Amino acid sequence: xxxxxxxxxxxxxxTVDDREVxxxxxxxxxxALKQLAVDTPTLCWAENLTPVNVCRVCVVELEGARTLxxxxxxxxEAGMKIRTDSERVRTSRRTVLELLASTVDTSAAxxxxxxxxxxxxxxxxxxxxxxxxxxxDAARPGHHAVTSGAEAEGVAQPVKVDNDxxxxxxxxxxxxxxxxxxxxxxxxxxFAIAVAGRGFEARISTEFDVALPESxxxxxxxCVGVCPTGALMFTQEHSLRAEGQWRPEAQHETDTVCPYxxxxxxxxxxVQDDTIVKVSSPVESTVTHGNLCVKGRFGFGHVVKLxxxxxxxxx
Amino acid sequence: xxxxxxxxAPSPEERDAIDAALGAPAAPPTPLALGAAEALRxxxxxxxxxxxxxxxxxxxxxxxxxAERLHMPPAEAYGVASFYALFSLTPRAERVAHxxxxxxxxxxxxxxxxxxxxxxxGPAGESTQGIxxxxxxxxxxxxxxxxxxxxxxxxxxxxxxxGxxxxxxxLEALRRREVPAExxxxxxxxxxxxxxxxxxxxxDPTQLDAYRAHGGFLALRRALTLGPAAVVRELSDSxxxxxxxxxxxxxxxxxxxxxxxxxxxxxxxxxxxxxxxTFKDRVLLEDDPFAVIxxxxxxxxxxxxxxxxxxxxxxxxxxYTRLTEAIAQCEARGYLGDNVLxxxxxxxxxxxxxxxxxxxxxxxxxxxxLEGKRGxxxxxxxxxxxxxxxxxxxxxxxVETLVAVLEILRxxxxxxxRRGTPQSTGTKLFCLSGHIARPGVYxxxxxxxxxxxxxxxxxxxxxxxxxxxxxxGAAGVFIGPDELDLALSLEDARxxxxxxxxxxxxxxxxxxxxxxxLRRMAAFFRDESCGQCVPCRVGTVRxxxxxxxxxxxxxxxxxxxxxxxxxxLAQTMCDASICGLGQTATSALSSALARFEILPKDEPSP
Ligand SMILES: Cc1cc2nc3c(=O)[nH]c(=O)nc-3n(C[C@H](O)[C@H](O)[C@H](O)COP(=O)(O)O)c2cc1C
Ligand code: SF4
Ligand code: SF4
Ligand code: SF4
Ligand code: FES
Ligand code: FES
Numbered sequence: 001x002x003x004x005x006x007x008x009x010x011x012x013x014x015t016v017d018d019r020e021v022x023x024x025x026x027x028x029x030x031x032a033l034k035q036l037a038v039d040t041p042t043l044c045w046a047e048n049l050t051p052v053n054v055c056r057v058c059v060v061e062l063e064g065a066r067t068l069x070x071x072x073x074x075x076x077e078a079g080m081k082i083r084t085d086s087e088r089v090r091t092s093r094r095t096v097l098e099l100l101a102s103t104v105d106t107s108a109a110x111x112x113x114x115x116x117x118x119x120x121x122x123x124x125x126x127x128x129x130x131x132x133x134x135x136x137d138a139a140r141p142g143h144h145a146v147t148s149g150a151e152a153e154g155v156a157q158p159v160k161v162d163n164d165x166x167x168x169x170x171x172x173x174x175x176x177x178x179x180x181x182x183x184x185x186x187x188x189x190x191f192a193i194a195v196a197g198r199g200f201e202a203r204i205s206t207e208f209d210v211a212l213p214e215s216x217x218x219x220x221x222x223c224v225g226v227c228p229t230g231a232l233m234f235t236q237e238h239s240l241r242a243e244g245q246w247r248p249e250a251q252h253e254t255d256t257v258c259p260y261x262x263x264x265x266x267x268x269x270x271v272q273d274d275t276i277v278k279v280s281s282p283v284e285s286t287v288t289h290g291n292l293c294v295k296g297r298f299g300f301g302h303v304v305k306l307x308x309x310x311x312x313x314x315x
Numbered sequence: 316x317x318x319x320x321x322x323x324a325p326s327p328e329e330r331d332a333i334d335a336a337l338g339a340p341a342a343p344p345t346p347l348a349l350g351a352a353e354a355l356r357x358x359x360x361x362x363x364x365x366x367x368x369x370x371x372x373x374x375x376x377x378x379x380x381x382a383e384r385l386h387m388p389p390a391e392a393y394g395v396a397s398f399y400a401l402f403s404l405t406p407r408a409e410r411v412a413h414x415x416x417x418x419x420x421x422x423x424x425x426x427x428x429x430x431x432x433x434x435x436x437g438p439a440g441e442s443t444q445g446i447x448x449x450x451x452x453x454x455x456x457x458x459x460x461x462x463x464x465x466x467x468x469x470x471x472x473x474x475x476x477x478g479x480x481x482x483x484x485x486l487e488a489l490r491r492r493e494v495p496a497e498x499x500x501x502x503x504x505x506x507x508x509x510x511x512x513x514x515x516x517x518x519d520p521t522q523l524d525a526y527r528a529h530g531g532f533l534a535l536r537r538a539l540t541l542g543p544a545a546v547v548r549e550l551s552d553s554x555x556x557x558x559x560x561x562x563x564x565x566x567x568x569x570x571x572x573x574x575x576x577x578x579x580x581x582x583x584x585x586x587x588x589x590x591x592x593t594f595k596d597r598v599l600l601e602d603d604p605f606a607v608i609x610x611x612x613x614x615x616x617x618x619x620x621x622x623x624x625x626x627x628x629x630x631x632x633x634x635y636t637r638l639t640e641a642i643a644q645c646e647a648r649g650y651l652g653d654n655v656l657x658x659x660x661x662x663x664x665x666x667x668x669x670x671x672x673x674x675x676x677x678x679x680x681x682x683x684x685l686e687g688k689r690g691x692x693x694x695x696x697x698x699x700x701x702x703x704x705x706x707x708x709x710x711x712x713x714v715e716t717l718v719a720v721l722e723i724l725r726x727x728x729x730x731x732x733r734r735g736t737p738q739s740t741g742t743k744l745f746c747l748s749g750h751i752a753r754p755g756v757y758x759x760x761x762x763x764x765x766x767x768x769x770x771x772x773x774x775x776x777x778x779x780x781x782x783x784x785x786x787x788g789a790a791g792v793f794i795g796p797d798e799l800d801l802a803l804s805l806e807d808a809r810x811x812x813x814x815x816x817x818x819x820x821x822x823x824x825x826x827x828x829x830x831x832x833l834r835r836m837a838a839f840f841r842d843e844s845c846g847q848c849v850p851c852r853v854g855t856v857r858x859x860x861x862x863x864x865x866x867x868x869x870x871x872x873x874x875x876x877x878x879x880x881x882x883x884l885a886q887t888m889c890d891a892s893i894c895g896l897g898q899t900a901t902s903a904l905s906s907a908l909a910r911f912e913i914l915p916k917d918e919p920s921p
Binding site: 052053054055056057059067068070073075088091092094095096099100102103125126127138140141142143144146147148149150152153174175184191192193194195196197198199200201202205206207208210214215216 | 318319321322375378379382388389390391392393394397398399400403404405440449450452671672689694696834838841842843844845846847848849850852853854855856857859860861862863864867869871880883884886887889890891892893898
């Protein structure tokens with residue numbers, strides 16, 4: 001529905017941490033929390049994606065409810081009484097962060113690290129991270145080998161490098177579903193990847209784990225754009241990190257309009273040492289909502305290649 | 316959406332089997348109108364079953380062909396197929412035995428059976444000359460423990476359950492592709508006073524006329540005469556509460572669906588029964604299938620639906636045959652169809668099969684599974700009464716709940732409510748298993764003492780004493796021998812911090828250590844978690860690891876710290892998980908820790 005066609009929305013009032021807030025009907029609790037500037041951790045939520053409410057790091061206490069509720073997807077109702085910093089909320093948020101940290105490589109997950117610091121989450125709470133009990137892509141649903149419990153079973157696995165444009169390091173994946181949504185219903189409509197397997201062995205996969213070039217992937221990079229953990233990473237960034245040359249503090253961003261076609265997508269160029277090291281698009285952009293196609297996303301490649309060649313020639 | 320198909324082609328056998336399930340493909344293939352692909356999706360599981368039961372596994376060629384036929388992305392088809400334990404996406408033996416090693420069978424020789432099969436066939440999951448075996452969670456055969464499900468793929472596939480399974484019988488069945496027929500269900504209690512079980516073991520479950528001769532279809536006639544609103548009123552008077560575990564008032568659910576303006580409405584009978592220790596629904600489905608169908612038809616009539624779907628766990632092959640044959644007889648005789656009993660009412664019932672996933676008993680996961688998706692629970696609200704099957708208002712009930720409706724229409728809601736206790740009306744089926752003299756289904760009025768129920772089933776085996784009772788299933792609680800005085804009603808259970816759940820009463824004698832059972836249950840939840848949400852996906856793994864450390868008597872740090880760790884895990888799983896699986900996964904464990912000495916104590920520091 002276009003904005004001007006929408007009927008005026010009813011407004012409803014609820015209470016958050018003893019403060020009243022009024023939001024439009026249909027808003028989520030997270031919308032209300034934002035309005036009150038209550039800083040709320042989120043991992044699986046994104047402005048441009050349908051909420052899947054699976055990470056559970058955004059939970060809040062709703063008076064009268066048996067369990068906590070996910071603020072990112074729960075709709076606000078008149079008269080709700082919400083607590084965002086009770087002992088119950090803190091315990092669940094901390095435990096969820098500890099469980100994730102015990103399972104995945106969080107080294108490139110800046111937001112997860114920041115939330116962990118805020119909630120005093122101890123990544124070693126469940127012991128040192130151990131290897132999966134078997135190859136994850138071959139896991140059978142409903143079956144696993146029982147471990148000794150000396151280590152916390154993790155999801156370590158080799159990085160998948162099967163194309164020139166981005167790499168998939170699922171040892172870092174928290175299974176937030178964002179890439180699947182971006183590739184499917186919410187942006188790209190390509191459906192190259194899906195959640196496969198079940199339980200702890202659930203994972204992001206192509207059909208039968210075929211390499212990306214054999215899959216439906218069109219290299220739009222939108223999955224990389226939404227990934228909150230660095231599990232999906234542009235090859236450029238991945239190599240720079242491996243060389244110890246990825247320096248976010250030394251980067252600046254410039255917005256420009258994509259020259260390839262007439263749509264007019266906003267490109268945000270991330271520049272480090274006069275080199276474009278990444279291309280994204282702002283989520284706020286009404287043209288792209290953060291999404292691009294392969295040309296906008298990777299068309300800068302020739303610029304990069306030139307620079308690299310120059311650097312190598314000089315060095 | 317530009318679909319890129321898998322390159323592998325199906326074998327002619329696979330193609331034929333899939334075409335038989337989906338109907339012959341249109342030639343030439345027609346492009347689909349928007350939304351039409353979505354409408355094909357609910358056929359996904361039956362197509363996967365067809366491929367698997369033809370050749371024993373779902374090959375790339377078969378999956379690719381199914382995805383093509385259903386106009387769905389292969390990645391999604393793979394995502395769905397890889398969710399279900401009964402589908403194998405790697406080559407698997409053509410003939411396999413799924414051997415239950417879950418709690419009730421563990422108490423009756425499952426570990427020895429598994430060891431014998433391992434000695435004969437090699438480790439679980441491997442194949443020798445096309446024969447193999449797998450471990451399985453509860454198969455709903457706990458009264459005939461240890462239970463086995465035999466599956467032989469081929470042009471005429473064989474699927475059959477085998478109770479009180481001995482290794483030689485299992486091996487012989489696999490070699491000969493022939494399973495000895497299961498004996499009819501035995502009711503071990505006096506027949507008078509039986510209501511839900513009145514026809515079990517009495518009326519031939521394969522004959523519509525036998526059903527009629529024992530009072531069949533009187534309730535449907537009465538319902539059609541009363542009209543939908545009056546049926547719901549009777550239900551309301553009866554105070555019937557759901558028997559699937561959550562004890563929600565059935566009248567309120569039906570009322571809510573009936574009142575929804577969106578059309579069509581649907582009725583779903585939850586016959587996924589997978590809670591370890593539960594087999595009551597199987598007894599009703601196998602031994603009184605017409606009753607289940609009649610009840611689904613009444614529910615559909617009452618909520619304004621024309622279609623009722625029975626979602627049946629795939630591990631119940633006999634129930635599947637009985638139900639489908641009974642539906643065919645009902646259609647032929649006008650008890651289902653476009654003009655039911657000549658009253659101008661249209662009612663259809665069909666059976667859909669799961670594929671090995673406990674979580675698909677959760678109502679919203681079940682709906683996703685019915686729609687051909689991964690069995691991941693949806694977030695509630697909205698509830699299925701508003702947004703259910705294919706997004707339409709849906710009334711979902713447990714098998715036993717629905718069969719109780721027949722009794723309510725037969726005798727009237729008020730008369731029904733006089734049995735049981737004021738808050739828990741009617742009779743209830745309990746599943747007695749474990750160390751009990753006469754395992755089986757028992758029907759008693761709510762409020763019956765647990766001790767009386769145990770006595771009715773002949774008491775503990777071999778003259779031993781009760782050590783512990785698992786009440787309500789893996790998602791239930793353990794209680795101790797000093798609590799047998801408990802009255803089995805919803806309110807008494809609640810007051811005692813227990814739950815009746817799905818009616819599981821699994822008895823362990825006083826010589827049995829609990830820890831192996833707690834570990835089996837932890838493994839169960841780990842295996843059966845859908846994997847969506849972090850507290851459950853990772854929490855169930857961490858709980859199992861902690862119990863491994865208890866078994867090895869090696870804490871990470873100290874037992875005091877392990878206790879704290881477990882408490883934080885339990886609280887978070889209860890509080891922050893999406894659905895009932897994660898929320899109750901530590902319930903039995905916590906109850907056992909509170910009553911029995913499970914965790915070692917720290918040595919006092921010198
Ligand atoms: C993990 C889980 C598994 C469940 N399994 C079953 C089941 O196998 N059969 C069933 O009837 N209800 C099951 N339920 C309960 C259903 O969600 C639902 O409440 C029930 O089918 C409603 O029917 P009732 O009102 O007649 O009880 C399960 C719930 C959860 C959370
Ligand atoms: S790059 Fe684009 S098409 Fe490829 S997997 Fe990611 S979102 Fe899908
Ligand atoms: S790869 Fe990234 S976006 Fe995809 S599920 Fe994992 S963490 Fe989320
Ligand atoms: S609690 Fe467990 S089963 Fe339920 S949605 Fe979460 S992961 Fe899935
Ligand atoms: S951000 Fe709300 S559940 Fe993940
Ligand atoms: S059939 Fe084995 S525990 Fe139920």
